[in-house]
Amino acid sequence: MSAPKLIQGYEVVIGFETHTQLQTNSKIFSRAPTAFGAAPNTQACAVDLALPGTLPVMNREAVQCAIKLGLALGSHIAPRSVFARKNYFYPDLPKGYQISQFEIPVVQGGTVSFFVGDEKKTVRLVRAHLEEDAGKSLHEDYQGMSGIDLNRAGTPLLEIVTEPDMGSSDEAVAYARELHKIVTWIGICDGNMQEGSFRCDANVSVRKPGAPLGTRREIKNLNSFKFMQQAIDFEIRWQIEQLQDGHAIQQATVLFDPDTGETRAMRTKEDSADYRYFPDPDLPPLCISEQWIEQTRAHMPELPRAMAERFVQQYGLPEYDASTLTQSPAMAAYFEAAAQASGQPKPASNWVMGELSKRLNADEIGIEAARVSAAQLAQLIGRIHDGTISNAAARQVFDALWSGAGSTVDAVIEAKGLRQMNDTGALEKIVDAVIAANPGNVEQFKAGKDKAFNALVGQVMKASQGKANPQQASELLKARLA
Template sequence: MPTTPKLIRGYEVVIGLENHVQLSTQSKIFSGSSTAFGAAPNTQASPVDLALPGTLPVLNRAAVERAIRFGLAVGAKVAPLSIFARKNYFYPDLPKGYQISQFEIPVVQGGAVEFFVGDVKHKVNLTRAHLEEDAGKSLHEDYHGQSGIDLNRAGTPLLEIVSEPDMRSGAEAAEYAKTLHALVMWLGICDGNMQEGSFRCDVNVSVRKPGEPFGTRREIKNLNSFRFLVDAVNYEVNWQIDEIEDGRKIQQATVLYNPDTGETRAMRSKEDSADYRYFPDPDLPPLVIAPEWVERVKGEMPELPAVMARRFIEVDGLPEYDATMMTQSLATARYYEAAKAAGATPKLVANWVMGEISKRLNASGGEIDAAPVGPELLAKLIGRISDGTISNNAAKQVFEVLWTGEASDVDAVIEAKGLKQVSDTGAIEAILDEVLAANQKSVDEFRAGKDKAFNALVGQAMKATKGKANPALVNELLKKKLG
């Protein structure tokens, strides 16, 4: 784990995240109303969601099971008893005038998330994850200067995941958020749709001189893009440093990020927990989770990314970094395993997934499970490299044709483009004899100890065969001829 964070203008950046994960239940956390997205305003708000007099909340068991699943996945303690509390604040889209959440005793306590930034491994500790209900939504467009309230989201089940302030850059925070996003989707507890608000990031940012106490934090609310997260943090860090350097104190605040201007702006002063006047909700008894319930959920869990990565290391021989990349999402893991099952060498599959495939998916914004080159097709292409039919460079040409959809058969592309390698020993030896005769200076330099001369001779041989000679065979035969 890195111990010396990079400083920005002489300051250390301190970042913690709060992620609101919408749980994949059919109904809301305290009522039977649907959680389906896209319904007409206020058509999915029951009397319980509207806080009509005399209504009482009833906890959704499926939401609790998803919280247990997350706690087990991050190595946290699943509390045998947790308490629901009322978080009091007054917004038009909060019908009750308070939000039912958890405060002093959350359902998930502790845990950690590990991930890579580049090829450096990081670990972020978690403070807690607690169950709560979402608020409604204020609508400000198309209302002729007025605002409307849609309470369809009111009561939607959320798991709020709170990290320790362990991150030291926007890039690190984004990779943590990506890993968390992939994990909740892997577990099946969230659909991960950031555009629909299923996974939202609140980022707490402060700066300090190395060795000093934590600075005053400002919270950037409701980021729904990993790119925006990085941009918002970078702007906020420089803004805070400018304020301090100009002799002004940072005021604790909640801020919003405007992606059009690339700036953050203060929305309101930031409340502390005392301002919310938390107290146990008298309408809800303590949540009791028996050990048998936890064991049952554990038995129904999918193979976790860390466990799968360890298997890829021990069974397939992948380096730790490669194994982690192959388990960064369930779709990637399935793609890798399918290509491997089709006969491809595991390390070569990982190289292609991390290389050519990732490059194209990043450019297009696509997902690997919809990649134009499926795992079986990639396995066949890798097989043609392994059996010496084509070189790595030729394989990239074939891959380009397959990816663009111009053809769908590896061998047909190889034949049509004339990419088959020359692996005939006699033919290559004849070419090497001609190369050696025409490049006596390079031969003399090699025998005088200049290794670069050998590469020059290999280059001449490949040029003579228009790149079709088997490079490994060229190297082997040339070494024999040079003694």
């Protein structure tokens, strides 16, 4: 493991709590729907409102989601877990407590591995527990008053808690991205951060190397990777400045303001004792059989980390390529189709991560909507491999296919006259003419200057209007200049 990165002589320590909204049709303890965007208070039933005489009933699908997450993260899935009441008063919490898990969570331990650049990192997980979401306070357009929307009250959540294993904002964002990929990959969360389906809280502290852990401040409800990085970086700088000025850090919950780029304290941070947890008397222990776990395991998709390792073994890809190509099931499927059809996995990887990803980002579309199919890309790679076209010409073909100017790779090649020159005799004449016209570059090359040779190759490509095979041109030049 590499040494911790120091900032102004301080070591940064970051842990995460992520609230993952589960993709269920109804709430965790009631039959009320969970669809986003409904009019306020139209999706809250008597159970969600905590009316007298109502009792919670566990949603089986929410438990199924927890089992899937535990299997995906290599966690221990508790055969018996317990629900507790987390007591606090807030206007959007109608019961005056939140049903959560405390002493015995359903998912225990596990790891998340990811890359920061070329370096592999692993974050240990403490737990993931099932709980219900609270409602939402509305402060806009209410003539100076606040409103309460209880549509979200009772929505099922898995709160995923890490050890404080991250040491920079880069690591924190990479972890969050990987976790986001996992929960969407296995289908337990839609991952929509703008709608609050995937919300991260970052616990940030700093300390001198070797010193005890510093006092943490929790940045709440980070719902964009960009803001996550900005918030953590600001908080790190702020805490270091406070300590350097001789001030003590007070444990607190803070919010990030994207407009100012700063965090601001919202309230002092509570400890678990402040919530007066006790077992919920209305809910029996949650019991999960080994048979249920194994049935779930049998229907799990190939996980991104396992798929990345297979790509390394099966296709000979670097780990970085394999990790990038498994960002989503759709991207992995696209790459694999192109690699198998072309028989050229590394070029397929390069095209998917390079030209294709650039176009998808520019057009703000997903790979599912790519305007060049995996079969077309495979054919394009095949024409490069068999020498029909150069890499430069291939980009022109890709452009035409993407814009709809051609239906097939071969049709575009013929229509644009991009086929490489395969007539050795014609190419030899061009090479001889270039040598005769550039005596200075010839002399510099013979004096050991490689740039001069590259200039000669460029002149051959120019004279052939880009149709010469660069490798063939280089070999002919070297033979003539030997």
